[in-house]
Amino acid sequence: MNFDTSEITQQVAASAREYAHQHIRPHVMEWDETQEFPLHIFKELGKLGMMGVLVPEHYGGSGLGYFEYSAVIQEIAKVCGSIGLSVAAHNSLCTGHILAFGNEEQKQKYLPKLATCEWLGAWGLTEPNTGSDAGNMKTTAVKEGDDWVINGTKSWITHGRSGDVAVVVCRTGEPRAKQNSTTFIVERGTPGFSGGKKENKLGMRASETAEMVFDNCRIPDSQRMGEVGAGFVQSMKVLDGGRISIAALSLGIAKGAYEASIKYSKERHQFDQPISNFQGISFKLADMATEIMAAEMLLNQACDLKIRGKKMTKEAAMAKYYASEVAVKVSTDAVQIFGGYGYTKDFPVEKFYRDSKLCTIGEGTSEIQKIVISREVLR
Numbered sequence: 001m002n003f004d005t006s007e008i009t010q011q012v013a014a015s016a017r018e019y020a021h022q023h024i025r026p027h028v029m030e031w032d033e034t035q036e037f038p039l040h041i042f043k044e045l046g047k048l049g050m051m052g053v054l055v056p057e058h059y060g061g062s063g064l065g066y067f068e069y070s071a072v073i074q075e076i077a078k079v080c081g082s083i084g085l086s087v088a089a090h091n092s093l094c095t096g097h098i099l100a101f102g103n104e105e106q107k108q109k110y111l112p113k114l115a116t117c118e119w120l121g122a123w124g125l126t127e128p129n130t131g132s133d134a135g136n137m138k139t140t141a142v143k144e145g146d147d148w149v150i151n152g153t154k155s156w157i158t159h160g161r162s163g164d165v166a167v168v169v170c171r172t173g174e175p176r177a178k179q180n181s182t183t184f185i186v187e188r189g190t191p192g193f194s195g196g197k198k199e200n201k202l203g204m205r206a207s208e209t210a211e212m213v214f215d216n217c218r219i220p221d222s223q224r225m226g227e228v229g230a231g232f233v234q235s236m237k238v239l240d241g242g243r244i245s246i247a248a249l250s251l252g253i254a255k256g257a258y259e260a261s262i263k264y265s266k267e268r269h270q271f272d273q274p275i276s277n278f279q280g281i282s283f284k285l286a287d288m289a290t291e292i293m294a295a296e297m298l299l300n301q302a303c304d305l306k307i308r309g310k311k312m313t314k315e316a317a318m319a320k321y322y323a324s325e326v327a328v329k330v331s332t333d334a335v336q337i338f339g340g341y342g343y344t345k346d347f348p349v350e351k352f353y354r355d356s357k358l359c360t361i362g363e364g365t366s367e368i369q370k371i372v373i374s375r376e377v378l379r
């Protein structure tokens with residue numbers, strides 16, 4: 001395996017890094033404390049091509065590949081996991097779903113607006129009673145003449161309130177039946193569609209997470225994406241790509257916590273020497289470096305398969321599972337290395353620690369990743 005970073009990937013990473021340092025870093029704690037969702041940041045990232053990284057240029061996107069996409073998410077997450085999460089959800093869930101499964105008319109209508117973030121995207125699969133068990137959803141879409149009428153509530157949706165357009169997976173068949181769900185594109189402002197409760201979260205607090213409520217929301221059949229009954233299979237394919245995003249998000253958080261730990265351990269003196277001299281600290285740093293490199297190799301493997309159009313369900317699940325657990329471990333050890341200062345909001349590691357936990361939950365928990373991986377290896 002040789003995943004030497006290309007010149008274009010390096011340029012994209014440098015531009016994301018520079019933007020994150022200049023425009024995100026100064027506000028990270030303020031947004032975190034107030035749970036402010038800084039919409040203007042996403043509009044600016046849209047102008048820089050970072051909200052449509054994978055969208056072909058003829059639809060107004062950057063036309064780049066998964067290595068560049070992964071670099072963007074990592075560089076932003078090194079500074080702020082929340083902004084990284086929102087960029088990931090917009091790019092690979094809502095936009096990614098329309099790119100993969102929209103018809104030509106839908107792609108031409110939505111992708112240019114999404115790729116530039118003139119419109120912010122949301123993607124709704126999860127419901128209050130169905131997260132991991134997404135196939136058991138309660139939100140229904142019923143055909144009435146040429147229209148569909150949607151009823152139900154989607155929960156935990158990134159940009160559930162602020163999204164201008166949402167991809168929504170609804171049940172169109174009997175509960176638990178095969179091929180019982182279908183995907184629709186619903187625009188904000190459609191009567192019967194509203195944002196619901198915004199969650200007050202442990203971490204990722206500047207990324208908006210909210211309900212989307214559908215109350216007799218009527219949309220024309222032209223808003224249906226793909227075949228009736230194809231919703232679940234489409235969603236699982238979208239999540240394969242989404243897991244690359246969450247692996248990159250995890251890796252960015254882990255790298256941010258690791259880099260802060262290296263710096264602090266050289267600066268902080270106890271017993272008349274830098275704490276990095278103590279094996280109890282330096283071995284933690286060695287573990288961090290090793291686990292980060294291993295996570296990066298898994299992520300690169302998944303990206304490589306994806307851009308070559310190969311099946312990567314197992315590899316994306318492995319990358320997401322491992323990188324997210326590494327993010328939690330590295331940021332936990334980072335707090336330990338910072339000692340009492342790590343427990344305060346004056347240093348960045350407590351935020352990495354809080355943000356990292358989402359990575360083992362969102363877009364399929366670690367347990368669900370292990371189900372996916374074991375199913376693949378036992379085939």
Ligand SMILES: Cc1cc2nc3c(=O)[nH]c(=O)nc-3n(C[C@H](O)[C@H](O)[C@H](O)COP(=O)(O)OP(=O)(O)OC[C@H]3O[C@@H](n4cnc5c(N)ncnc54)[C@H](O)[C@@H]3O)c2cc1C
Pocket residue numbers: 089093123124125126129130131132133155156157158159204209358361362363364365366367368
């Ligand atoms: C910040 C945030 C943003 C999100 N954004 C979105 C979004 O944009 N769109 C969207 O659709 N969803 C989104 N989600 C939802 C997310 O994908 C779900 O939370 C996740 O899939 C887990 O579902 P759940 O919370 O219902 O947990 P549950 O499914 O209730 O799981 C609870 C526990 O049981 C375990 N478990 C469940 N089933 C099994 C099993 N078969 N074997 C072993 N263990 C099992 C789980 O691993 C977990 O530990 C978001 C969530 C968060 C927190």
